[in-house]
Amino acid sequence: MPAKKPFVPTTDVPALELEHFLPYRLSVLSNTVSAALAGAYARRFALTIPQWRVIAVLARAPGLSAAAVAERTAMDKVAVSRAVAGLMRKGRVRRVLAASDRRRSVLTLTARGASVYRQIVPLARAYERRLLGELGPAEQSLFDQLLARLQKRSWLLGPSGDSRV
Amino acid sequence: MPAKKPFVPTTDVPALELEHFLPYRLSVLSNTVSAALAGAYARRFALTIPQWRVIAVLARAPGLSAAAVAERTAMDKVAVSRAVAGLMRKGRVRRVLAASDRRRSVLTLTARGASVYRQIVPLARAYERRLLGELGPAEQSLFDQLLARLQKRSWLLGPSGDSRV
DNA sequence: CCGGGTTAGTTGCAATTGCAACTATAATCC
DNA sequence: GGATTATAGTTGCAATTGCAACTAACCCGG
Numbered sequence: 001m002p003a004k005k006p007f008v009p010t011t012d013v014p015a016l017e018l019e020h021f022l023p024y025r026l027s028v029l030s031n032t033v034s035a036a037l038a039g040a041y042a043r044r045f046a047l048t049i050p051q052w053r054v055i056a057v058l059a060r061a062p063g064l065s066a067a068a069v070a071e072r073t074a075m076d077k078v079a080v081s082r083a084v085a086g087l088m089r090k091g092r093v094r095r096v097l098a099a100s101d102r103r104r105s106v107l108t109l110t111a112r113g114a115s116v117y118r119q120i121v122p123l124a125r126a127y128e129r130r131l132l133g134e135l136g137p138a139e140q141s142l143f144d145q146l147l148a149r150l151q152k153r154s155w156l157l158g159p160s161g162d163s164r165v
Numbered sequence: 166m167p168a169k170k171p172f173v174p175t176t177d178v179p180a181l182e183l184e185h186f187l188p189y190r191l192s193v194l195s196n197t198v199s200a201a202l203a204g205a206y207a208r209r210f211a212l213t214i215p216q217w218r219v220i221a222v223l224a225r226a227p228g229l230s231a232a233a234v235a236e237r238t239a240m241d242k243v244a245v246s247r248a249v250a251g252l253m254r255k256g257r258v259r260r261v262l263a264a265s266d267r268r269r270s271v272l273t274l275t276a277r278g279a280s281v282y283r284q285i286v287p288l289a290r291a292y293e294r295r296l297l298g299e300l301g302p303a304e305q306s307l308f309d310q311l312l313a314r315l316q317k318r319s320w321l322l323g324p325s326g327d328s329r330v
Numbered sequence: 331c332c333g334g335g336t337t338a339g340t341t342g343c344a345a346t347t348g349c350a351a352c353t354a355t356a357a358t359c360c
Numbered sequence: 361g362g363a364t365t366a367t368a369g370t371t372g373c374a375a376t377t378g379c380a381a382c383t384a385a386c387c388c389g390g
């Protein structure tokens with residue numbers, strides 16, 4: 001949306017417009033996308049986003065521990081714990097304790113969990129395809145690459161304010 | 166070794182790897198960035214993200230109603246209501262009722278609110294600069310443009326099924 | 331094997347959020 | 361004008377989340 005006849009300088013600091021501020025834009029896009037996607041599977045399968053992530057990871061890498069799932073999904077261990085608890089209640093994930101270390105869970109999808117995965121993947125892919133349909137193939141791979149670099153950088157900048165670079 | 170049949174990706178559903186799934190990546194990046202940024206100002210100014218957004222918008226466009234703020238920040242009206250309440254409590258935002266329509270608020274920053282804005286903007290910009298420092302100038306503007314197009318598209322795709330907008 | 335330190339995972343509690351119901355004001359239609 | 365409908369914003373409640381404390385199991389030096 002075009003601003004009005006702006007520059008009502010409440011300040012001598014160069015104005016910061018939210019619409020052009022990257023963190024804000026990432027947040028808006030991510031929320032829009034997540035909401036749309038969740039709408040596609042939450043109702044149908046009674047799945048939360050954390051639960052879907054756990055399923056997606058376990059489908060590809062059966063036998064992970066909860067901590068390993070947390071690492072791969074960028075979720076906090078509490079979130080994983082609760083997602084797994086919910087999935088077990090519904091018979092979508094099975095947990096056994098590792099023989100060599102009885103603190104550690106060994107998580108796998110049940111047949112029902114795998115079935116949910118198989119049903120959702122096409123929906124997820126279709127959404128992604130429609131979204132990326134906005135961009136041409138070259139643009140897609142470029143965007144992909146730029147995103148990866150920003151991700152890496154954001155990780156280096158770290159959660160604790162400034163320092164590091 | 167479990168004698169069970171290991172779940173092998175199976176039935177012709179092409180595997181979906183979270184690491185390459187756009188919605189997931191957007192979410193991770195957005196969360197990392199927001200957390201880093203919040204760390205930079207939340208502690209120093211006791212400001213939540215919604216509150217910061219309200220301030221940022223009002224600095225540029227004083228006199229907006231709560232609904233207008235909600236629209237510009239992509240926040241829900243309840244979030245705006247609570248952010249404004251918190252900001253008023255701290256004397257950072259002032260509200261009067263519109264003469265022509267006494268349901269509508271007219272929101273402006275107080276001197277203290279404007280001061281907070283002036284202090285945060287450089288921090289926010291610095292973070293953004295360091296993040297985007299990962300990319301060259303041409304890449305930055307390209308990324309900017311691609312992001313805008315994806316945002317537009319995600320908006321069009323909307324939350325599937327029932328909802329607003 | 332005993333104690334200090336570490337890691338895996340769960341639970342309790344407080345803060346955040348989202349939704350729906352509610353109040354108050356304004357606009358519209360007959 | 362009076363009833364009906366719509367809009368701005370707030371509040372209550374329930375569900376989600378995040379943090380920290382906790383339990384349980386392992387590890388290592390003596």
